[in-house]
Amino acid sequence: MKKAVIYSIGLTIVVASSAMGQAGDPAKLIGTKKCAMCHKKDETGNQFGKWQATAHAHAYELLATEEAKAVGAKLGIDNPQTSGKCLKCHSTAYWFTETKQTEAVAVEDGVSCESCHGPGADYKSKAIMENHTDAMAAGMVYPAKEKSCTLCHNDTGPTWKADRYTTASGEKTGFDVVQAYEKIKHDRPAK
Ligand code: HEC
Ligand code: HEC
Ligand code: HEC
Numbered sequence: 001m002k003k004a005v006i007y008s009i010g011l012t013i014v015v016a017s018s019a020m021g022q023a024g025d026p027a028k029l030i031g032t033k034k035c036a037m038c039h040k041k042d043e044t045g046n047q048f049g050k051w052q053a054t055a056h057a058h059a060y061e062l063l064a065t066e067e068a069k070a071v072g073a074k075l076g077i078d079n080p081q082t083s084g085k086c087l088k089c090h091s092t093a094y095w096f097t098e099t100k101q102t103e104a105v106a107v108e109d110g111v112s113c114e115s116c117h118g119p120g121a122d123y124k125s126k127a128i129m130e131n132h133t134d135a136m137a138a139g140m141v142y143p144a145k146e147k148s149c150t151l152c153h154n155d156t157g158p159t160w161k162a163d164r165y166t167t168a169s170g171e172k173t174g175f176d177v178v179q180a181y182e183k184i185k186h187d188r189p190a191k
């Protein structure tokens, strides 16, 4: 009986998240600087520094390029850096919608931690973070692979290329999580 209740709650969350993007309340976004306070030491993997070196940290800057302006122009968008039609995937601050959802995340930060790991307000304390079960219960998304990625890496984006990746078995695909993850991974060093 108890199990059935848990399953039905799980199902509701899945349905809600597929309609709205990543699960979680955008009012609970806290911004990259807060995560960086504890996630920039080399001993524990410097996730902040590694993220800064990825395309995601520059997804907003990218929208100012000539290439992005040309993509926007075809859709009647003058300035992609101010259009919700672009920022819904190029900035965590828009949180998968066409309007800005929070002031806590700088739009300039592009695609930041919480787009993949969920809004942090309830899981950011050290005591909760150190306990995987508690962090998950407080809204942390982990693992964040594939399901999180395809919220943005999908054929509704204006630059989607169905043959961008060639998988290990030789198939062409628009997104291959195995190769893409290698380019963004920010693991803790092995103990
Ligand atoms: C007060 C310090 C602190 C803050 C702030 C913080 N974290 Fe953490 N985080 C930790 C600690 C400590 C761990 C556990 C690391 C370990 O065990 O090596 C952790 C673990 C994690 C993990 C791995 C979880 C697991 O179960 O393996 C993720 C993902 C994560 N943090 C993301 C974030 C994100 C995203 C933010 C910002 C929204 C954030 N953290 C803010 C301290 C913090
Ligand atoms: C559905 C999510 C989504 C939307 C909406 C979106 N983008 Fe993107 N954009 C992406 C992703 C994901 C990439 C990374 C390329 C990839 O791997 O598919 C990207 C890459 C790009 C690139 C780099 C070119 C390339 O082929 O990698 C440009 C330029 C760009 N987007 C412009 C725009 C503009 C301008 C808009 C608004 C008109 C926009 N995007 C809206 C998800 C999106
Ligand atoms: C594009 C999505 C994405 C972004 C952005 C992102 N992460 Fe992650 N993160 C992942 C994935 C995927 C993993 C591997 C585990 C998993 O499958 O969730 C991971 C793992 C982690 C881990 C655990 C590492 C380990 O070895 O166990 C921590 C800590 C973490 N991320 C923190 C952060 C912080 C802090 C930021 C921002 C500075 C961030 N992440 C940005 C997707 C992301």
Ligand code: HEC
Binding pocket: 055, 056, 058, 059, 060, 062, 088, 089, 090, 091, 092, 111, 115, 116, 144, 145, 146, 148, 149, 150, 151, 152, 153, 177, 179, 180, 181, 183, 184
């Ligand atoms: C909130 C939207 C969003 C999410 C979620 C997201 N991405 Fe991205 N990703 C983008 C955008 C936008 C770009 C283009 C940014 C740029 O080129 O500056 C991009 C670019 C990339 C790139 C560089 C271009 C390429 O295809 O080689 C990689 C690799 C990548 N993402 C991997 C991932 C992985 C792996 C995940 C899931 C763990 C993920 N992304 C989740 C929006 C997203």
